[in-house]
Every structure is written in structure tokens, then in C-alpha cells.
Amino acid sequence: MTDLTVDLGNALAAEARPGVSEGALDRLDDRVARAHETITAGMAADGFGYASLGLPERTDPGAIEAAVADLDADHVLTVGIGGSALGAATVSAALGLADRHHTLDNVDPVETRRLLDALPLDRTTVNVVSRSGTTAETLANFLVVREAMDEAGVDWTERTVVTTGAEGPLRTAATEQGLPALSVPEGVPGRFSALSAVGLVPAAVLGGDIEGVVRGGAAGREALLAGGSLFDYPGYAYGAVAYALEQRGATVTAMLPYAESLEPFAEWFAQLWAESLGKDGLGQTPARALGATDQHSQLQLYRGGRHDKLVTLVRPRERADMAVPATDVEGMSYLGDATLGELLDAEFEATEASLAAADQPNIRVELPRVDGPGIGRLLYEMEAACVLAGELLGVETFAQPAVEWGKRAARGLLGGGEFPEAEAVAEKTTRVVGGE
Numbered sequence: 237m238t239d240l241t242v243d244l245g246n247a248l249a250a251e252a253r254p255g256v257s258e259g260a261l262d263r264l265d266d267r268v269a270r271a272h273e274t275i276t277a278g279m280a281a282d283g284f285g286y287a288s289l290g291l292p293e294r295t296d297p298g299a300i301e302a303a304v305a306d307l308d309a310d311h312v313l314t315v316g317i318g319g320s321a322l323g324a325a326t327v328s329a330a331l332g333l334a335d336r337h338h339t340l341d342n343v344d345p346v347e348t349r350r351l352l353d354a355l356p357l358d359r360t361t362v363n364v365v366s367r368s369g370t371t372a373e374t375l376a377n378f379l380v381v382r383e384a385m386d387e388a389g390v391d392w393t394e395r396t397v398v399t400t401g402a403e404g405p406l407r408t409a410a411t412e413q414g415l416p417a418l419s420v421p422e423g424v425p426g427r428f429s430a431l432s433a434v435g436l437v438p439a440a441v442l443g444g445d446i447e448g449v450v451r452g453g454a455a456g457r458e459a460l461l462a463g464g465s466l467f468d469y470p471g472y473a474y475g476a477v478a479y480a481l482e483q484r485g486a487t488v489t490a491m492l493p494y495a496e497s498l499e500p501f502a503e504w505f506a507q508l509w510a511e512s513l514g515k516d517g518l519g520q521t522p523a524r525a526l527g528a529t530d531q532h533s534q535l536q537l538y539r540g541g542r543h544d545k546l547v548t549l550v551r552p553r554e555r556a557d558m559a560v561p562a563t564d565v566e567g568m569s570y571l572g573d574a575t576l577g578e579l580l581d582a583e584f585e586a587t588e589a590s591l592a593a594a595d596q597p598n599i600r601v602e603l604p605r606v607d608g609p610g611i612g613r614l615l616y617e618m619e620a621a622c623v624l625a626g627e628l629l630g631v632e633t634f635a636q637p638a639v640e641w642g643k644r645a646a647r648g649l650l651g652g653g654e655f656p657e658a659e660a661v662a663e664k665t666t667r668v669v670g671g672e
């Protein structure tokens with residue numbers, strides 16, 4: 237099996253509560269076919285948001301590699317947030333570059349100081365990413381990093397690459413300083429931009445297989461265009477069943493990859509799903525987990541708690557493995573015949589079966605390997621799933637008005653302009669317990 241697969245067996249009504257009956261799936265597939273027409277028409281017209289699903293065709297890995305060719309570095313420090321950070325972290329981790337790709341996606345002074353002290357700044361590329369070019373956290377961190385490089389005697393203008401929209405303060409700064417600058421593609425919201433320069437620049441600087449990532453995305457796009465049914469396109473199968481379960485009460489979605497290198501993927505997925513679908517009183521609340529670690533922390537809830545969750549178990553079919561040394565110590569000797577990978581796979585299957593035995597709906601997603609093509613395909617199909625779920629829910633998948641509200645309020649508080657949202661902060665109701 238060389239492709240990504242989605243196994244819905246444990247989400248069927250015969251197996252799970254809530255679950256989706258075969259009859260309901262048949263009826264849903266008519267709606268999927270209509271949504272597919274909207275999606276493919278949007279892709280063909282490069283419509284806002286839908287253009288994201290055309291990215292594998294538009295992204296030129298060679299051009300990205302050429303743009304960063306002069307940035308010789310051992311480490312990359314990405315300064316960005318949300319969609320301008322999580323896709324790149326996901327791609328880098330899948331390509332085995334997590335130790336060399338660091339992210340400043342918060343304005344916690346303690347963490348910023350720690351990272352700047354730890355990195356060899358003269359061997360670090362600063363990768364500043366903001367679609368809007370106006371995100372306060374990103375701009376503030378960029379200014380802090382620049383100063384730290386100045387203080388370390390490093391010319392930051394020689395070590396910085398910018399990815400941003402056509403206009404905005406970041407574009408202006410890049411032009412003024414003559415920095416290499418890539419573009420966030422038109423019509424692509426940040427959380428859907430992983431398969432563009434936004435997600436690929438750090439790996440390109442560090443010599444990762446970004447061509448493979450784009451190839452994986454392109455395979456997902458080809459399969460989407462050839463499909464149109466939840467019964468033949470895995471991304472649609474996932475999106476349609478997630479939607480159907482949400483409608484039946486699974487208002488939480490727990491993403492549980494069984495590979496450390498996919499841990500950032502769960503974080504990326506959380507933003508994709510929450511910001512795209514959390515509207516009009518609808519949407520599933522994402523929970524981030526990691527197998528097998530969280531079997532020993534969250535699994536009790538997933539199995540024994542309310543029937544309000546969909547659990548998605550993700551694993552590669554192949555991975556590098558490591559033998560567990562033989563021993564005749566009683567109680568440990570059974571492990572000596574196994575490998576760590578076999579143990580992880582056994583835990584994956586045991587968890588899946590334990591959820592099924594408790595009638596808790598779960599879906600299995602498998603990819604061939606965690607590598608460039610594997611992660612490209614996974615990101616693409618989850619984006620397609622999300623776009624489909626948005627069509628079925630009838631929400632504005634590509635907007636994020638609630639987040640924008642908070643951004644305006646924060647800017648107003650910092651004196652960054654007149655924003656009525658800032659007034660709401662003063663209107664907060666307080667009823668404090670504790671303190672003098």
C-alpha cells in the first residue's frame with residue numbers, strides 16, 4: 237500500500253455511539269458530490285481559500301531553494317505565529333529537522349531569551365513569516381531577534397529571509413533592507429499555506445526534501461480531482477464522517493498520531509479545524525495528543541468519558557526501527573523479542589480496539605512513511621477534509637472573525653490605533669476571590 241488511507245470502520249453506527257450508518261453515508265455522499273463541485277469550481281477560479289487546494293501546482297520548490305541558497309546555516313529560527321509557524325514546524329519535524337528548526341510563536345520573554353541564548357546566532361537563519369505583515373507578536377519578536385543579533389556582532393540582514401503578503405510593514409522592511417523575500421500566495425489563508433514557502437522555507441534552508449513534500453501534496457490534489465465521493469477520496473471520507481459525527485454529538489476531535497515526528501501535525505490540525513470550522517455555534521473542539529505517551533494520560537477520558545469525541549489515530553506503515561535487547565529478567569523477557577516499533581504498533585492497535593470496545597468512535601489514518609511525500613499528502617488531505625466539512629456545515633471556512641476581534645483589541649490596548657474592541661477590555665465583569 238503506497239497511499240494514504242482512512243479507515244472509517246470504527247465510526248460506523250454498528251460499532252460506535254455516536255456513529256454513522258451505511259445509509260446515512262450514502263445520503264451524505266450526494267451532498268459530498270455537490271460540495272465537490274463547489275470546491276473544484278473554487279479551485280479552478282483560484283477563489284479565496286479554495287486556491288489553497290491548488291497550491292501543490294503553484295509551489296515551485298526549486299524557486300524556494302534558489303531564494304534561500306545563500307543562507308548557509310545550521311539552524312533556522314522561525315518568527316511567526318499560527319498558520320505562519322505550525323505548517324513549517326510540521327514539515328520540518330516530518331523531515332527529521334526538528335532539532336535544527338526552532339520557532340518563536342509566543343511573546344514569552346523567558347522563552348525568547350532562552351532560545352536566543354541557546355542558538356549560535358552566527359549560524360542561524362532568521363525566517364520571519366506573516367501573511368498580513370501586521371501581527372504584533374511576530375513583529376515584536378523580529379525586532380528583539382534583530383537586536384540580539386546586532387549585540388552578538390552578527391549582521392542580521394545577511395541571515396534573514398521574509399515570507400509575507402504583497403503589502404504591509406514586513407514587506408516594506410524586507411524591501412528596505414534588501415532581504416530575500418518570498419510571498420504568501422494570493423487567496424491562501426495562513427492555516428492552509430503549509431504547502432507554500434510558508435511551510436517550506438526552513439526545510440529548504442536545512443536541505444530537507446521539500447520537493448517530496450510538494451509531490452505528496454500534488455498526489456493528494458490529483459486524487460481529489462479524480463474523486464468526488466467519500467467512498468473513494470480519503471480526505472473526503474475523513475471530512476464527511478467528522479461532519480456527520482459532529483452533527484451527532486461528537487463535538488470534540490482528538491488527534492492522536494503514533495510518531496513523535498507527527499506531534500506538530502496535531503498542533504497544525506488543531507488550528508486548521510478550530511479556526512476554519514468553529515463558527516455559528518458549530519465545530520469540533522480539537523484536542524492534541526501523542527501515542528503512545530498519552531495512552532497513559534488522556535486515554536482514560538477518551539475511552540471512559542462522554543461519547544462526545546472522535547479520536548483519530550494516525551501512523552506510518554513503515555518506520556526506522558530499533559530492537560529491544562533480550563533479557564531473562566522475569567516480567568521483562570517478553571519485550572526482548574520485540575522492537576520499539578512493534579511495541580508502538582501493538583499499542584496503536586490496542587488503543588484502537590479499546591476505544592471500539594467502548595463504542596467510542598475512532599478513525600484510523602495511515603500513511604506510507606513520515607517523509608516528504610507522506611507529510612505533503614497528509615497535510616493536503618486534511619485540508620481537503622476541512623474544506624469539505626466547512627461546505628457541509630455551511631460555515632465560512634476561510635474567515636476567522638473571532639480571532640481578528642482579539643487582535644484588534646490587543647493592538648488598541650498597546651496604542652497601535654483606535655480600535656473599539658479595546659474598550660471591551662475595560663468593561664470586563666470582575667468578581668475576584670482571594671488576595672487582599
Ligand SMILES: O=P(O)(O)OC[C@H]1O[C@H](O)[C@H](O)[C@@H](O)[C@@H]1O
Pocket residue numbers: 317318319320365366367368369370371374426427511636639640
Ligand atoms: O500570518 P499572520 O498574518 O501573521 O497571521 C498569523 C495568524 O494570525 C491570526 O491569529 C489568524 O487568525 C491566523 O489564522 C494566522 O495564522
